[in-house]
Amino acid sequence: MASKSFIKRKYLFPIAVLGPIFVWYILFMYYPLGYSLWSSLHLWVVENPLKSTFIGLKNYIDLFTIDPRFKKALINTLIYVLTKSIVVIPVGLLIASCLEYIKRGQRFYIFAVFLPALCSATAVGILFTYLYQPRFGLFNVLLKRVGLETQPFLSSPKQALYCVIATDSWQYIGFTTLIFFAGIMNMPAMFIEAARVDGAGPLRIFFFIKLPLLGHTIIFLTVYTIINAFQFFDFIFIMTSTGGGTGGAAGGPGYSSYVLSLLVYNEGMLRMQIDKATAVATIMLLIVMCLTLLQFKILRPKWEY
């Protein structure tokens, strides 16, 4: 008897702590997750979701065969993810290398570069809609001053997506810079010293010593950036919500700047097509899960010097 109550007492505290957290996980993580998977396989009925009929993979097949917006959103998301990664990683590395080189004032430059990364995407996004404004926005004013042609930016179907990517990258570069800077500062000095003694110039040291030593950081940042950019919603929603002044729902002009997360929102909230929206979301889940597992797999063995 005594030992039994002792066991109970021993487990009381873990249960008291983990129990409520577990309930939260069920309610706000696993139930929604299960619901998403379930409704993506059904013809969802707004009035009474329980009466929805099972239709197998039809929602998914429809997305790939019929829905033009899904195709557009998928391609745009890939463009978004690739362009952003290609911009933010080299630029971050460049700034971090410059920071390493100078002896003074690092704090000041880090403050300037990292400040946007702390601000909300909402604030940055809305600030840039003002800067992109075709008539009195900063960018066109500068273009005019230099004697170049002014651009429509967010109100052009061709440019809108890239304007959003540029804004997102602008905000994100502070983060990659900081991670690279930390990586460079943690590099063991002996390799670089040894190379210098052997007569290697700064460029050779950069490409043959520093870059390989930063391999781990580069892979981490690439995968992290891809996962992040893949799911991102705020910028597209804020910056394209009225097509740069032309009116209409987010993703404009037309649906030129649709991305997957926006498709989930627009299908689900504006058109109440929960089944279709959750099918899109499930595709996102699969891709993000693969990327995350890849990240864990790659990052498990840490660099040994």
Add this chain to the structure above:
Amino acid sequence: MSLSKKQMRGLQKQVVTHLILVILSLVFVVPFIWMFLSSFKPALEIIRIPPTFFPEKFTFMNYKTIFERLHFWRYFLNSIIVSMSITIIAMFTSSLAGFVFTKFDFPGRELIFIIFLTGLMIPFAVLVLPMYLFVSKIGLQDSYLGLILPLCISPFGIFLVRQFMEGIPMEMVEAARIDGASNMWIYFRIMVPLSSAGIGGVGVFTFLWTWNQLWWPLMIISKSDMRTLPLAIAALTFQHAKRYDMIVTGASIAVIPVMIVFAFAQRRLIRGVTLTGMKV
């Protein structure tokens, strides 16, 4: 005193690098300066062509309008209530869970931890619609509870604090237990003080993350009184005739507190980011 040729070359390179960095920094700083300066211009000056750089007629009118007529003080307050509540709950749950995961032995410990960890892998897009249906069904739309509950536990926080608490020696906990200390005493007197850097990091990250959160408030809030700051700013773009004076001022209001926090806690924040590898 003359410098040697080699020293001169080194100095030149330093100056050139500084020059590159100054130009790059300007790319990040000028939009903010443009924004702040514009927020002090009267509405007509903002949309004038060609635009002015420095305000011709310096005025606080925009701030007065946005706080008094557009009720931004209310949205500010909402954001503070929601972010503070989520931050406190997340810090508590993460540290308690970290304590249990590292200093208690019970069957299924690893499995439960992995289940908690999978939360990091699930995109918000998958959860957002069912969560909206569920939360509005239990009548929590347009309420603080509806904003707080679904976001108040941080899988990343649990993971991070566990890492920190693993380093605390088991002997300390056992010694305290032999002396008759209760679990809560051990938690408050040993575990929390010894992992305060980790818990503090969770606090800062959670606060900034919820302060900036847009998607969930957008789903669950339809009454204008209950808007959070990001939602209120987003709402400024929904109108067909955009009021750029309000847009610029709203963006400034959202950025200023972050700037102040950053100016004071720069070192701590930077260490947090580089240590965890998480973007805010």
